[in-house]
Amino acid sequence: MPRDFSRTLRVAEQVQRELADLIRSEIKDPRVGMVTLTGVEVAADYGHAKVFFTLLGDSAKIKEAVEGLNNSAGFLRRELGRRIKLRTMPQLHFHYDESVERGMRLSKLIDAAVLGRDDTL
DSSP states (O other): OHHHHHHHHHHHHHHHHHHHHHHHHTOOOTTOOSOEEEEEEEOTTSSEEEEEEEOSSOHHHHHHHHHHHHHTHHHHHHHHHHHSOOSSOOEEEEEEOOHHHHHHHHHHHHHHHHHHSOOOO
């Protein structure tokens, strides 16, 4: 089983690299702006792939980017099939990754707690 798991990880990393290049160079949709891919999770049977991304902007801009990426999923899947030789190319599902925002919020809370702390220890 570990061998399949490592191959799945390698495929996910390759999909992430190729998708980043395709989104940067081929997608002309104005809803998809400066998107950064943070990760890809490929199912064990290679049928589906969750693509996580971040984007600077408010929730309306994020919603538009998700719609634009999901509308481009078929095109991106076809182009991935030309670049990566797999028997089954996974269907792409785009999800906004909130972990970056959550990390920044926690960092600010920690900084505020440290500054407000009494240094008599």
